[in-house]
Amino acid sequence: MTLQLFDSRSQSLREFKPLTKGEVGIYLCGPTVQSAPHLGHLRSALVYDQLRRWLEATGLKVTMIRNVTDIDDKVLENAKAQNTPWWELAYKYEQQFNDSYRRLGISSPNYEPRATANIIEMIRLIEVLIDKGHAYHVEGTADVFFSAESWKDYGELTNQRSDDLVDDAEAASRGKKNPRDFALWKSRKDDEPEDASWDSPFGSGRPGWHIECSAMSVKYLGTKFDIHGGGLDLRFPHHENELAQSRAAGHEFANFWLHNGLVNVSGQKMSKSLGNSILASDILTDSNALALRYYLGSAQYRSVLDYQEGVLAEAKSAIERIKTFLERCERALSATKKSEDAKAEFPEKFSKAMNEDLNLPAALAVLHEVIREGNSSLDQEKLGDAANAYSQVLAMVNVLNINPTDSFWHGSEASSQSMSALDGLVTSLIAQRNAARDNKDFETSDRIRDQLKAVGVVLEDSAGSTHWSLGG
Numbered sequence: 001m002t003l004q005l006f007d008s009r010s011q012s013l014r015e016f017k018p019l020t021k022g023e024v025g026i027y028l029c030g031p032t033v034q035s036a037p038h039l040g041h042l043r044s045a046l047v048y049d050q051l052r053r054w055l056e057a058t059g060l061k062v063t064m065i066r067n068v069t070d071i072d073d074k075v076l077e078n079a080k081a082q083n084t085p086w087w088e089l090a091y092k093y094e095q096q097f098n099d100s101y102r103r104l105g106i107s108s109p110n111y112e113p114r115a116t117a118n119i120i121e122m123i124r125l126i127e128v129l130i131d132k133g134h135a136y137h138v139e140g141t142a143d144v145f146f147s148a149e150s151w152k153d154y155g156e157l158t159n160q161r162s163d164d165l166v167d168d169a170e171a172a173s174r175g176k177k178n179p180r181d182f183a184l185w186k187s188r189k190d191d192e193p194e195d196a197s198w199d200s201p202f203g204s205g206r207p208g209w210h211i212e213c214s215a216m217s218v219k220y221l222g223t224k225f226d227i228h229g230g231g232l233d234l235r236f237p238h239h240e241n242e243l244a245q246s247r248a249a250g251h252e253f254a255n256f257w258l259h260n261g262l263v264n265v266s267g268q269k270m271s272k273s274l275g276n277s278i279l280a281s282d283i284l285t286d287s288n289a290l291a292l293r294y295y296l297g298s299a300q301y302r303s304v305l306d307y308q309e310g311v312l313a314e315a316k317s318a319i320e321r322i323k324t325f326l327e328r329c330e331r332a333l334s335a336t337k338k339s340e341d342a343k344a345e346f347p348e349k350f351s352k353a354m355n356e357d358l359n360l361p362a363a364l365a366v367l368h369e370v371i372r373e374g375n376s377s378l379d380q381e382k383l384g385d386a387a388n389a390y391s392q393v394l395a396m397v398n399v400l401n402i403n404p405t406d407s408f409w410h411g412s413e414a415s416s417q418s419m420s421a422l423d424g425l426v427t428s429l430i431a432q433r434n435a436a437r438d439n440k441d442f443e444t445s446d447r448i449r450d451q452l453k454a455v456g457v458v459l460e461d462s463a464g465s466t467h468w469s470l471g472g
């Protein structure tokens with residue numbers, strides 16, 4: 001049974017075969033770091049993390065590139081509104097994205113190129129397009145546009161005929177020959193900061209959004225690579241334009257195009273104007289990160305995911321069922337038995353579901369079915385069957401990275417518990433020290449302070465109260 005993936009370009013399920021035996025290159029459109037990450041961003045990164053883990057589980061070596069768009073109209077606008085340098089704003093949000101990804105257990109890509117670090121590659125690609133007659137430079141400006149009508153296959157990704165296409169909104173500039181032409185290079189505007197533009201043969205300016213991904217994917221994965229992914233909202237114009245310019249430059253480009261569905265909130269599209277966006281910072285806490293990962297990864301990746309009240313509670317009880325089963329097995333099965341079975345195979349039905357375009361609802365149904373059967377084997381003391389179920393469940397939850405007994409999901413919870421226990425102890429010692437001082441028993445008060453210092457707790461007295469900290 002081989003992996004079938006839905007290729008958006010051919011609008012069909014196709015058998016996935018790596019271009020190079022044993023290896024897979026994936027380019028994923030990463031965030032434009034203009035504002036804080038929301039639920040939709042998290043889902044997008046998560047579904048490609050599931051894909052990557054599944055490919056790796058089948059023995060393939062995956063190279064995943066996920067870019068950061070750190071220069072863009074919105075980045076500049078928001079930086080201006082917040083009266084902060086654009087690069088500082090972009091970096092602040094980049095860190096928020098990475099922090100959220102990490103907390104959700106999403107593996108880092110093999111490389112994460114920033115657009116501003118690849119300007120030379122973009123300029124070279126634009127020069128190729130001009131030389132081949134697919135792009136033109138507007139006299140007296142630094143603007144360069146891709147000529148949509150020069151590329152006969154324009155519209156192929158989204159199956160649109162050229163006449164039906166909406167005009168490109170990004171470039172409202174003078175000098176465009178056709179409303180569907182799109183910007184490859186944009187002149188610096190007078191009110192834009194000077195450090196947001198780069199010298200180029202066309203004049204001082206900055207790249208358009210689409211050219212960034214065409215240049216970066218080829219730089220890191222070559223002119224032909226396996227999979228290009230992104231959210232459904234990127235299909236047009238972003239991916240259509242990427243494909244047109246890359247192929248016009250002579251690159252074969254992506255073999256498969258994957259698009260993930262968006263996240264709605266109670267049946268409505270998340271949007272700024274409706275004020276219903278759920279930010280990662282509103283929802284992602286250390287104690288619910290695993291439930292959020294489970295929930296966001298529980299639907300088929302192409303479907304719309306409708307976030308509603310109560311979905312995380314459901315995810316938590318599913319995780320609780322997994323945890324209870326694993327712990328029950330660990331108590332019931334001997335250590336030898338467990339290690340013998342450590343090299344588990346996935347149940348055939350699970351592999352089949354995953355190979356059907358990552359059919360997660362079906363794969364999770366298999367997981368819970370094996371747990372049910374495993375529990376009844378334990379009830380009937382059929383330990384051989386229970387051990388089998390145990391190792392299968394471990395294999396499934398590990399490949400999906402939803403193993404509730406994995407220390408990854410408890411590190412911060414455990415450390416916050418220890419911190420609060422430590423705070424209780426130190427606070428009570430501080431009270432004893434203060435009482436000793438009030439009684440002018442300085443020998444005792446100094447001894448308490450020195451004992452705390454010896455274990456790395458430093459006291460600081462100020463304005464009648466005592467504050468403690470670690471280290472110092």
Ligand SMILES: [Zn+2]
Nearest residue numbers: 029030213238
């Ligand atoms: Zn992109």
